[in-house]
């Protein structure tokens with residue numbers, strides 16, 4: 001039954017052991033940073049009722065219209081793999097009655113997410129996000145807090161040259177005025193903008209502002225600005241947010257064209273971009289979503305959060321030469337010569353593991369030279385050599401694989417000797 005070897009599906013990839021060491025480090029940093037701000041971990045399920053995303057992300061968005069992995073299970077339920085985490089976190093908040101807990105409820109998650117996107121460098125169909133949400137509070141001190149988590153996390157990884165883009169897009173009180181002004185601005189030019197923007201002008205006007213197509217850029221540059229339309233209350237919210245960011249030492253650039261194209265996004269929106277800005281280069285983004293809970297059938301519940309793409313963060317760390325953890329290797333390799341020696345090696349190595357060391361036993365029948373090549377290949381720092389003489393005397397030859405010097409150690413002392421030397 002030999003045929004072509006299977007490949008992982010397009011847009012997915014295997015994270016192999018050396019790479020996984022880096023992932024564990026970055027994910028650990030993410031949750032530790034969030035914990036420093038009082039955020040506990042929440043682990044939502046990988047799939048949900050499809051309608052949670054249809055309503056919580058929104059029909060009319062690319063994510064729902066073109067990218068969602070939606071399927072019917074054997075029981076006939078209409079499900080979808082999560083294309084993002086915020087809707088799940090809000091669902092969990094409502095489902096578990098978390099409104100009765102002290103507010104806001106602060107949670108962080110590491111999630112894999114699925115989007116039928118066009119794969120390329122830094123863009124996958126299964127990718128991973130660090131997701132942070134604070135639900136149940138409108139205070140801009142919370143907006144500043146989530147921005148701080150994202151910034152401190154990235155800065156702590158050693159990433160440099162990043163920029164926080166910041167804007168406020170108002171809410172239901174001032175948005176209609178802004179949309180009317182924006183549509184009036186575009187109306188004389190509909191024949192000069194791209195096809196997408198011609199459509200957006202009717203269906204999703206806010207999105208006009210983040211079109212990447214060249215013909216649309218002059219109209220974006222001269223477009224009205226959300227900040228000039230904010231209600232007095234939203235203006236105060238934004239001014240306070242900036243004061244908090246300033247005292248917390250968080251650098252940001254007001255970016256009037258930054259938007260999120262859904263009605264339930266309110267007030268604060270932000271993004272973090274790396275030095276080479278391009279359409280796919282955003283490392284993380286978020287904002288306030290005071291309208292989301294009602295969109296998925298709950299009571300009015302304000303919230304603010306972000307999602308940061310871990311795949312892109314690790315890509316940027318490699319590009320920038322940030323310090324990465326060393327791949328993990330065993331510290332001891334048991335080089336046994338002969339069947340009897342291998343049995344002894346199995347016993348002694350297990351005892352060394354009980355003493356807390358990472359050890360490996362050489363497998364297969366090998367002569368001395370091949371066995372030592374195996375030892376070098378393992379990456380271990382020390383080899384424990386066991387041949388006939390060693391078995392007879394119940395003493396092992398312990399060889400330093402870097403320096404080369406060798407020492408004889410009684411079997412009974414071996415685990416403690418190795419632990420003292422390497423632990």
Ligand code: AMP
Nearest residue numbers: 117122123124127282283284285307309
């Ligand atoms: P979003 O949920 O669309 O705001 O995305 C949040 C972050 O996830 C982005 O800033 C990216 O870093 C990352 N991201 C989005 N789409 C992809 C993708 N297809 N592949 C890898 N990372 C992605």
